[in-house]
Each structure stands twice: as C-alpha cells, then as structure tokens.
Amino acid sequence: MYQLRNLTESDREAIIRGPIRVALLIAGADGEYTETEAERIRKIIHVKTYSEKNDVHEIYEILEQRNTLDEVNAILSGMPATWEGRSNQLKEDLALVGRIMKKLDHVFAVQYYTSLKSVAVNIANATGGIFGIGAIGETESELLTLPMIEKP
DSSP, X not given: OGGGTTSOHHHHHHHHHHHHHHHHHHHTTTSOOOHHHHHHXXXXXXXXXXXXXXXXXXXXXXXXXXXXXXXXXXXXXXSOSSHHHHHHHHHHHHHHHHHHHTTSOHHHHHHHXXXXXXXXXXXXXXXXXXXXXXXXXXXXXXXXXXXXXXOO
C-alpha cells in the first residue's frame, strides 16, 4: 500500500490493525467481549472494503484478506485478561496510531481518522440496545470521539 510505504513494518501494522483496535475498544466498553461482537467486527470490516471511497479501503482489504477474526484473536491474545487492562492497552495502542498518523500524507491521515471514528460509531450502534434504541452506553459514548488519538 503506497500510503504506508515510508513507515517501518511495526508502524504499518499499527495503522493496519487500528480499525480492529477501535472496534475492540468500543465493543468491550461494557466490560465484556462476545463472539457475536467479533462477528459484528468482521462484518463492519467487510463492508468498509467497498464503502470507503478513498485509499483507506485498502487497509480494510488487507484485514479481510488476512481473516478479520484471526486478526481480532491475535490482538486479544497479547492483551491483559481484565477489561480494564485491555481497555488501557487498546488506548495506548491507539495513541501510538495517532502519533504514527503524523508521518502520513495529511489528506490520507484525515481520511483514516474519519474512518476510525466511523468504525467506532458503527460498532457502538451494533453492540447494544433493542432495535437501535439505547444502543450507545455512557462508556461507549465517551470513547466514540477517540480522545486518545490526536486529530490530524
């Protein structure tokens, strides 16, 4: 992916896995993470492969080619067992993504940031409530702005 060509391998991976980290942070905001939420993450990543109308769609294509659920499990396997520990780790990882974004072309960084926020909203709307009523809880609402990522 040419937008990421000047990054180190670890920085590229952080950017590529950013949407999954956002999804995990929001999906687990209630202190739980279920297989149903994993499937929702997979579906949202799949939709993003064709709904993004800019270069960011390539990130979602990479995630889908790798198997989104495998990526989710790989990220979770390296995390603390408690929700508080996971939440803190995900916030730290996403703060790093924000710092890496400063190395990217500004237009691409803005598109990527906007896409991450879209993932957050989509996951929040998909992980709770009845018929979409009351779907976004207080903790999710606080996280939706992705305050740990500096806006490009």
